[in-house]
Amino acid sequence: MTPPPPPPSFRLSRRGGGNAPDAALDDTDLAAARDALAQGRWGDSRTLLAHTREDWDRRGHRLVVLADSPGSLAWAREWQQTEPESGDAAALAACAAVSAAVRGRERPENARQAVADAAARTPADPSPWLASLLLARYTGTTDEARRAFHEVTVRHREHHHAHHLMAAVLAESPDPHTLYEFAHSSASHAPADSPLALLPVVAHAERFRAHRGGARTADRAAGEHWTGRHAAHLVRSAFDWWLEWGGEEGHPRRAVDLNFLAYAKFHEGRLAEAAALFQRVGSLVTPAPWSYTGRDAYKAFRAARATAYGSA
Secondary structure, three states: OOOOOOOHHHOOOOOOOOOOOOOOOOOHHHHHHHHHHHOOOOHHHHHHHHHHOOOHHHHHHHHHHHHOOOOHHHHHHHHHHHOOOOHHHHHHHHHHHHHHHHOOOOOHHHHHHHHHHHHHHOOOOOHHHHHHHHHHHHHOOHHHHHHHHHHHHHHOOOOHHHHHHHHHHHHOOOOHHHHHHHHHHHHHHOOOOOHHHHHHHHHHHHHHHHHHOOOOOOHHHHHHHOOOHHHHHHHHHHHHHHHHHOOOOOOOOHHHHHHHHHHHHHHHOOHHHHHHHHHHHOOOOOHHHHHHHOOOHHHHHHHHHHHHHHHO
């Protein structure tokens, strides 16, 4: 697997950049702890992670965002020195080491060791293995990603971020059947209210990103990817799920799914339905999938939203 560029979330997670996407999404406690960590105050992160407990999707989301804070690796290591028995400190150090390795600021083998240390300290926690999956996604192989994904899902079968990452890995395979089989199987085996119901739409968007190969693409080409019976079925099923279950709050990465669904509806040409989804997204824009045509994510989102609203 050819390593792709670092994920947009590692480059667009800062606040204070106008309307730039914020990886913390609507988790205000996380945003505050991240800002404190950037200033060397890791106590807020300690409290935040202690309160997260075994809400594994939320814990993974918070660790990944905290890990991208400036200086997070140094501050996590300081926390480890102060509390060497802390599993939370080890998990943050592992995620921060992976974030640094992805950006070429840490040796991958050091990140792997940090992940192994964290996994040994808290065997039931899928978060160190989520970090391992992130590392494999951007610096490793498909087999390494599969092994890490297995370790995550053994601990939390419906891990949202892990499924999105695995879809992104499989999208880069020459054979798309593995990707779509994975997405459909994951969705069909998840509980009825699980946001993994939207994974086939995520997979289809990831296939477009991988096929584009980093080149800037016109919106018309993106639209063509969402025409045809297969794409229409994916989007219709996902939208039907959202009508039944999407109004429920609480999932930490709910905005990610909303952005993917709004993107799909917009490029499918269903502008009235896209407008309703844009309304629900509000300010919680995510880099994926709006950056997948090679444009600035927020500019692409605003242009699509304006078009959808103008058609209403």
